[in-house]
Amino acid sequence: MAMKSSPLVENKLTEIKVIDPQVTAPKLRKPHHVGHRQRLKAKFDRRGEAAFHDYELLELLLFYAIPRVDVKPIAKDLLTKCGSLLGVFGASAQTLKEVKGAGESVVHILKLVHTLIGRSMQENLQGKTVLQSWHQVIEYCTARMSYNQQEQLRLLFLDQKNQLISDEVQQVGTVNHTPIYPREVMRRALEVNASALILVHNHPSGDPAPSKADIELTLKIQEIGAQLGIKLHDHIVIGKGKHNSFKAMGLL
Structure with missing residues (x-):
């Protein structure tokens, strides 16, 4: 003898959704900066510095200081705070840390680059008659001391x-x-x-x-x-x- 289900059971059954295995859930959107790093690196390799704004070049450098974070706002804020790329590299650690997101790793890499710039320019003066390389002397002193x-x-x-x-x-x-x-x-x-x-x-x-x-x-x-x-x-x-x-x- 067939048993009839009660109205309460029938109502509950209609509430159960059948999941079609062929229909997949929509993919979660990735943060907009995911993939941006690789695209920016590839652009630099392909087209060189002429295709870049200052903040983008600074972004490339900050990739190596801050993993898995959108560093574009930090790069732009550093330039706004310090006025120029040379200003960013020459700024004190205290000034750099006033920019949101610029912690110890950012300060470290920026000061390291500043040191390398100075060393390479100093090396370029060695063995030259300084008075005949006056423009290089001024550039060197400006890079070392300006900020x-x-x-x-x-x-x-x-x-x-x-x-x-x-x-x-x-x-x-x-x-x-x-x-x-x-x-x-x-x-x-x-x-x-x-x-x-x-x-x-x-x-x-x-x-x-x-x-x-x-x-x-x-x-x-x-x-x-x-x-x-x-x-x-x-x-x-x-x-x-x-x-x-x-x-x-x-x-x-």
């Missing part, structure tokens, strides 16, 4: 042929002052057997105009150097992407 947030004194010691013997940071000061000791400058020049030197210091304010104190100290160093047979060729003041030369200004 430092503390004043520092850099000394370029030259031999009799005006070739670079040594490049040294002698003093690091505050945001607006570096203690310069003329006798210490000359003592070091004698130690490395220099025949001439170039002074370089930066102004974190960005304004490369020399102060009265800068001028007085420079003339004192020139005077002591003349007594010792060490010529002061120039004193360069580096601002943010700008510079002033004492020689060009008629101060030396």
Whole structure:
């Protein structure tokens, strides 16, 4: 004898959905940056830097510092914060960390690249007559010092042929002052057997105009150097992407 199901059971049965194995659920959408990294790398390999905005080149570098994250906003924020690629590489760790997403790994890779840029440019000066490679000297000093947030004194010691013997940071000061000791400058020049030197210091304010104190100290160093047979060729003041030369200004 056939048994009839109750209305309650029939209602429950109609609520059960039969899943057709041939019908697949829609795929979950991947984050938009998935695949972007490979596409950007391939574009660089294919077309080179000319096809890229600055933020895209910075993105490529940040890929190696931050895995599996969309780094485009970080790259753009770094450029906005620091003003330029050189500003990003030259910025202090503290400044870089003020950008959301820029942690220790980002700071590390940016400062490493900044060091490599400086080393390669310094290497390019070795064995050359510095006074005949003046544009390279300015580019080198700008890359090394332009965005430092503390004043520092850099000394370029030259031999009799005006070739670079040594490049040294002698003093690091505050945001607006570096203690310069003329006798210490000359003592070091004698130690490395220099025949001439170039002074370089930066102004974190960005304004490369020399102060009265800068001028007085420079003339004192020139005077002591003349007594010792060490010529002061120039004193360069580096601002943010700008510079002033004492020689060009008629101060030396």
